[in-house]
Amino acid sequence: MLHNSATMLLYPRIRKSPYFYAAHAEGVAMYSVYNRMYIPRHFGDPVAEYWNLLTNVNLTDVGVERAMEITGPDAFTFTNRMVTRDLSKCKVGQCKYTFLTDQHGGIINDPVLLRLGENHFWLTLADSDALLWARGLAVNSGLDVTINEPDMGPVQVQGPKSLDLMVDLFGESIRDIAYYFFQEYELQGMRVLVSRTGYTAELGYEIYLFNATSNGSRLWQLLREAGAPYGLAPGGVSHLRRIEAGILALGSDIGLSTNPYEVGMGYPWMLSMDKEGGFVGRDALLRIAEKGVDRRLVGLHIDGDPLGAYNDGSMVDAYPVRHGGEVVGTVTSACHSPRLVQNIGMALVPIGLADEGTSVEVLVNEVPRDAKVTPMPFLDSKKETVRQVVSAGRQQWLTT
Numbered sequence: 001m002l003h004n005s006a007t008m009l010l011y012p013r014i015r016k017s018p019y020f021y022a023a024h025a026e027g028v029a030m031y032s033v034y035n036r037m038y039i040p041r042h043f044g045d046p047v048a049e050y051w052n053l054l055t056n057v058n059l060t061d062v063g064v065e066r067a068m069e070i071t072g073p074d075a076f077t078f079t080n081r082m083v084t085r086d087l088s089k090c091k092v093g094q095c096k097y098t099f100l101t102d103q104h105g106g107i108i109n110d111p112v113l114l115r116l117g118e119n120h121f122w123l124t125l126a127d128s129d130a131l132l133w134a135r136g137l138a139v140n141s142g143l144d145v146t147i148n149e150p151d152m153g154p155v156q157v158q159g160p161k162s163l164d165l166m167v168d169l170f171g172e173s174i175r176d177i178a179y180y181f182f183q184e185y186e187l188q189g190m191r192v193l194v195s196r197t198g199y200t201a202e203l204g205y206e207i208y209l210f211n212a213t214s215n216g217s218r219l220w221q222l223l224r225e226a227g228a229p230y231g232l233a234p235g236g237v238s239h240l241r242r243i244e245a246g247i248l249a250l251g252s253d254i255g256l257s258t259n260p261y262e263v264g265m266g267y268p269w270m271l272s273m274d275k276e277g278g279f280v281g282r283d284a285l286l287r288i289a290e291k292g293v294d295r296r297l298v299g300l301h302i303d304g305d306p307l308g309a310y311n312d313g314s315m316v317d318a319y320p321v322r323h324g325g326e327v328v329g330t331v332t333s334a335c336h337s338p339r340l341v342q343n344i345g346m347a348l349v350p351i352g353l354a355d356e357g358t359s360v361e362v363l364v365n366e367v368p369r370d371a372k373v374t375p376m377p378f379l380d381s382k383k384e385t386v387r388q389v390v391s392a393g394r395q396q397w398l399t400t
Contacts, residue, residue, distance in 0.1 A: 010031075017037055030312070046238070046311055047338055050238050056232065057233075058233060069148050070146070072144045072145040077277065078143045083099065090115050093115065099270065099271075101281030107250070107256065108256065109133075116193075153208070155206070156200070159203065162204050174205075177205075201377070240310065243344060244340070245383075248263060292351075294350065301374050306336035307343045314335075320363040323349075334346075346376065
């Protein structure tokens with residue numbers, strides 16, 4: 001067993017997000033490094049942060065999601081060839097969750113893409129060197145594009161009371177932002193984009209702040225003050241909630257060694273095989289689709305004592321999955337769900353063990369525990385919570 005006495009050094013070499021100092025003043029209890037920047041993992045009690053997310057509203061520093069900005073006369077052509085989705089179906093003012101794949105079909109990154117103009121894109125990146133990948137692709141592409149990292153910082157405002165808070169700040173037009181769309185606003189002289197996105201599967205928004213280096217602390221404090229009547233509190237990214245929702249984490253559940261078909265994302269809308277110009281990795285993924293995969297990401301219910309909150313240092317390495325006395329796979333993310341009162345996790349297992357109800361063993365600190373394959377998401381399988389919109393005082397549900 002590892003002891004949780006280690007600390008993380010705060011020093012000049014590691015970059016800080018635009019919200020680092022404001023969040024640090026709140027009493028961050030644990031950091032890690034993400035995209036070569038410090039990210040607050042929790043403020044002392046990940047379970048309390050989880051419940052506040054479900055009942056009030058959480059403020060989360062995700063400034064580590066370094067944006068890659070692509071502009072220039074050929075920005076659409078270049079970006080469309082780099083991502084797996086068909087951007088001819090992405091309107092200006094719309095967001096798309098997408099993959100960047102390598103020539104073998106492995107997942108380099110899974111950004112949220114924002115289309116700011118016909119030839120103007122932001123891709124908010126998970127933890128990888130995707131900016132360098134894009135610049136490398138551009139070198140000999142023959143396309144006129146510019147790829148930079150803008151001075152922009154996203155922050156998440158998530159939870160059932162987030163809509164009321166956002167209406168207070170930005171007005172009634174917030175109600176008209178559909179799921180995975182955004183609008184531009186000015187907030188006390190600060191230029192921002194507000195999108196209906198997040199990493200929680202709860203009602204929520206992300207605020208993308210321009211000139212974030214100078215304005216990050218100011219925006220944080222403004223949100224803290226405006227959010228007080230709604231129970232707003234700082235929180236780390238809630239891995240308890242994202243695991244319940246089956247939301248994938250780059251570096252854990254997906255990465256270069258996995259392809260979209262293995263992780264249940266081989267949908268025609270996600271992998272636009274027929275789009276003009278194709279995309280990097282298309283040919284490899286066509287071969288994979290024809291052959292089929294040997295393993296698949298599944299959900300697991302895991303017996304035994306509570307496994308912790310995942311972002312509290314309780315899961316240092318992937319857990320081996322054993323069947324018939326042999327190690328056959330790995331648990332990539334796991335936690336104890338407060339609502340299900342059950343240990344849950346995601347696991348890559350051989351295709352022959354991927355059927356619902358299959359029994360396996362999970363080795364937690366080398367001690368075997370019984371586990372059973374179960375569908376994901378573990379809660380709210382129709383994603384009704386995250387897709388709800390409120391317009392003109394009427395609650396409606398997005399069906400597509």
